[in-house]
Structure formats: C-alpha cells, structure tokens
Amino acid sequence: MGKTPLLHIQNVVKHFDISGGLLDQLAFSGGKIVRNRSVVHAVNNVSLDIMEGETLSVVGESGCGKSTLARVVIGLYPPTAGEIHYRGQRMDNLQGTARRPFRTKAQMVFQDPYASLNPRMRVRQILEEPVRFHKPELSGDQVREKIAEVMDQVGINPVWAERYPHEFSGGQRQRISIARALVLDPEFIVADEPISALDVSIQAQVLNLMMDLQEQRNLTYLFISHDLSVVEHISDRVAVLYLGTLCELATSEELFENPRHPYTKALLSAIPRIGKGFQHIKLSGDVPTPIKLPTGCVFHGRCPNANDRCRQEVPVARTLESGSVVACHGVEEGRI
C-alpha cells in the first residue's frame, strides 16, 4: 500500500474503427440513410498496476486483447480512453520528445524473432540502431562496448556480431531480440509471446535467461503468453482477460490454486498436463465477436453460473479477502 507502482493502468479502453471510408458506412434502412460504424472493442476498461521488479502476466484466448493492451501500455497505440502512468507520471498524453525518456525505459520483445529482426541488417547494426538514436552522445567505442556487453549477457558470443539473423537458430534469434531490448538499459520490458515460436527445450533456455536478466537488472516484466504452465511458473501475478475485459487478477499461486472467476476456472481446467486426468470444464458456444459486445457480463453467454443480473449488469472488479480481484456477480453474491 502507498507504494507507487511502476505502471498504473487506469480504465484503459482501446477501440479499433474498422468501418472503412464514409461511403462504406452508409446504408439505406427503413427509408432513411443511416451511418453504420463497426468498432472492435479490443480492450474494455482495464485497470491494473504493475509493481517494480515483478512479472505480471496477461493470459486469455487469442483475440482477447492481450497484444492490444501491451501496445497501449508501451505507447505504440494511443488509448481510446483511460490513462497510463509511469512512476506516477501520466504518459499516454505526451507527444514526441516529451515521451522520449519513457521510450528508452520501456522496451518490447515480440513473438516472432524472424519477423522482428531485419534480415538485411547484421546483428551489430540491429543492436546499434537504438543506441545511436537515443544516445547519440556515446562514442563509437562506447557503443561497441555496450553491444558486446548485452550480447554476452544474452549468451550470444560477441564475435558473431557481423552475422545476419538467418545465420542463427530460432532460440538464438530470440536472444538477439532480447539483447536489442536491453541495449538501452530499460526498466520495463513488455514481452508478447516471446517463447511461443520456440521448442520446449529452447523455451526453457530463453525463460531462464529472462529470469536471470530480471534479477541482474531488476527488470519489471509485462509478460504475455498463452502457455499457462509457463505463466504459472514465472509470474508474480496474473491477469485473465476475456473479450478485452479483466476477469480476474491474482498472485500466481492464488490464481492457479484457487481460481475464482468461472472463466478462469474453465481456462485452467483445460491445460493439458502430464499425469493429470482429462477432466475439463466444458464451455458452451464460441467467444462472441468484440464488435458487438454482450450486455452485462461479457462471459454470460458461456458461463454455467449466469443469471438475469449477469445478462444485464456489467460486473465490477472487486478485491476479495484473498487479495484476488474478480469481476463476477456470482462471486460477489457468494453463489460461486
């Protein structure tokens, strides 16, 4: 309590307007010309704090808004509504140079190291680029030193700096992406599915590297993954999203041992684990489209515990005794 979070995400909303040009939007209906807009409700009123030095993971099924939230947090997308504060200072409304200090402190690592590394650039150039841009005062020798240091830290021999990305394996390429994120000595790293393209034995190497770096550099991670076993292992806290809405936020232990939200329960029950039986909670139907959000609780159409209130009233995220934050009428009413 009272401690300023590294990041404070407050009522963040992100919509994408996909209606196209004005002419595409016009339609003739009931004798009148009407304008139809289609809006993807990718992130809906999400609030959470990320504390310094912790790993906060975001989980949920594809399309639930994980990447969008990550991009809003790091400033790649402006939020449609809501605020982002970094060390107590509001960031989302800053432009251009006012934003620069934050840009060096927060870095992103993407899923696909094949797509995110320019194939025509040598590793040295890939790593130099952000340094030259953000720290033009450094001498050539200082830049080279910095690059050798980060390459060493991520376990890529600095003598390979003149090679191109395709000369490395997938795991090594992801290490290079991580090195690129590190050259500016950031405090905060958003990692969007950083290990999803890697094989299990390589995943372990990259995850260990990320945990080591966190310890050495006191990094804070916003970690996105659909691999729930990995999330359980590396996270301090976990946020569960469904249709762009925060369902539950809890410490990793609490969430995996005692999930409270009906969606979290279903999601966790479906994790295939060695030696675990094959009993999982079956949900009816499919995830609805984020273009037309359901009324009330976004999960009500598939929830085994839904009642009339769920169909009408949006549940508010509340903190339970356990410290978990849960947005569910059923939990609030004590019937779940």
Next chain:
Amino acid sequence: MDTLLDVRNLTVKFALRDSALTAVNNVSFTLNRGERLGLVGESGAGKSVTGFSIINLVSKPGFIADGSVWFDGRDLATLSQEEMRKVRGNRISMIFQDPMMTLNPVLTIGTQMVETVLAHRNVSKAEAEAIAMDKLRKVYINSPEKRLKQYPHEFSGGMRQRIVIAIALLTDPALIIADEPTTALDVTIQAEIMDLLLELCRTEDMGLILITHDLGVVSQVTQKVAVMYAGSIVELGETEQVCSNPQHPYTRGLIAALPEAATGSRLNQIPGSMPNLAEIPVGCAFNNRCELGKGACFTTVPQLERKQSGVFAACHELE
C-alpha cells in the same frame, strides 16, 4: 491383438544435387486396431514427414529410401498412386494443423462432404447428404442441415477443425493421422477437440496417430508414444510409463524442461539445440547435447532396444 499398422525400418530422404539428407531414419513402430499413438518431438524432428510417408505422400524432392508400411496386409510403400489413393480416401484419413489444408474456401461444407462421399461410395446424392449430416452430428455440430449450406469462413477455427474431423470420418477410416490438429487453437478449444478425437477413436474403433510437440496432450490422449529426435525414434513405450519414468536422456531432458518439473525458479534446460539434417553428428544424434555421452555414442548409431524398464530406447548408456 490385431495389428493395424506396422511401420518397419522406414527411411525417408530428401534429394539434393549430389547427395541426400535423411529426414526419417530407420523408424519402426506398430499400432493395433483402435489404438492411439503419440508422435512427439521438436520441430524438424521428422514427425510430419513420417506421417506423410505412411500414406505415401512425401513430395519431391523427398522419397521413401527404405522400409515398409504394412497396413491391412499390404505394403503401402509399394502401392501404385492409384491404389494408394483408394487407401487414403477409404481407410486412412489425415488431419492437419490448418483446417484450410482440407477445406476449399469457395465451396460449401455440404458440397465438399457430398463430393467426398460420392467419390468413394456408390450411393445417391441424398444418401451422401444423410451420411454427411450424420458425421457432423458425431462431431457435435448442431443443425447440420443448415451447416451444410455454409462456407468455411462462416465457422470459427475450432468449428472448422470439427468439420475437418467430420470429413475425415466420412469414409469410416480405420486410422486417422492428426498432425498438430490443435496447435493453432486455444487451450479450451484444444481440450474439446481432443475430447472429441478420443471419443471417436473409442466409439468407432479407430486408430490414431497424434503428431504433436505437446507432451501434455500426448499424455492425456494416447496409449503409446514414440519420441522423435533428428529423424529417429529415440524412445517408444506405453505413454504412462514414458511420461512418468522417461529413459532416454533426450526424453528425460524434455520432460524435465517443462515448467511443472522445475524445483526452484530455474527451469531445467537441455543445452544447445537439435541439429539440422545436414549437421547430424556421427554416432548418436543426441551426443552433442547429452550428459551421458561417451565412447560408442560418438561412433555408433544406437538401435531402439527394449531396456530394463520395459520401454524401448535408442541409447548406448541405458541397460
């Protein structure tokens, strides 16, 4: 027990200008009628090529260099294209990670299903439609009459994979080869599809070869498992036994690397990465990553043999 499939010493190569790379190396396993086998390993291990070569569908420059695939009393590796097409359509079906490998985006589900039935069976169009609806019901697709008139893009990813399974069922196959059928799907949908495959194998007495990189899925769905590394099966046995008491150093490393297996915060990692086909070491293909490697490991390829624990493993250092 009744053997459905007997793969013996299967070797698949890819021709280069003046040499060939071995993608599947001397692979042998059997599958009984109605049995479910998992084929696991990292990407590039040779799982898909093994699956394709069973139905004799390895495409150029790949070719079956050696071995046989006994199915229903015939060696599929020696059949003509024409004969093979009949087996593929009738007795063995294959399902892929991407449903659109099977589905045609410009045809309705009904057209595709009816055509498939008519190509293999001497029935009327109405009967074919009835068969199609029956299979859609089997994969729990509601109101099949309506669904038959829809196009693939009108379905979600999970529903499309169900439809692909329904298509695979059209000819009442004795064996389904499913290559990463749920890798692109979310966990809740994966669980439903796996439920479905399991149920169908049981009710229809169908054999299943489940190709996946996910040991968790294998442990829930299959009875036997073959672990592949760099083109070879390194361990083969009852799924439960292999998962709870892995023998081969690679299998051990793989299971130990899962987050669930970590004792502290660090995960157990296998050093290095799987070699590509051109760089497979002499001797045991795993020797450059193995803690036990010595002597014979660097000179002689270990054969898959029954070890003391009862499973088969290809390792010089195991008793």
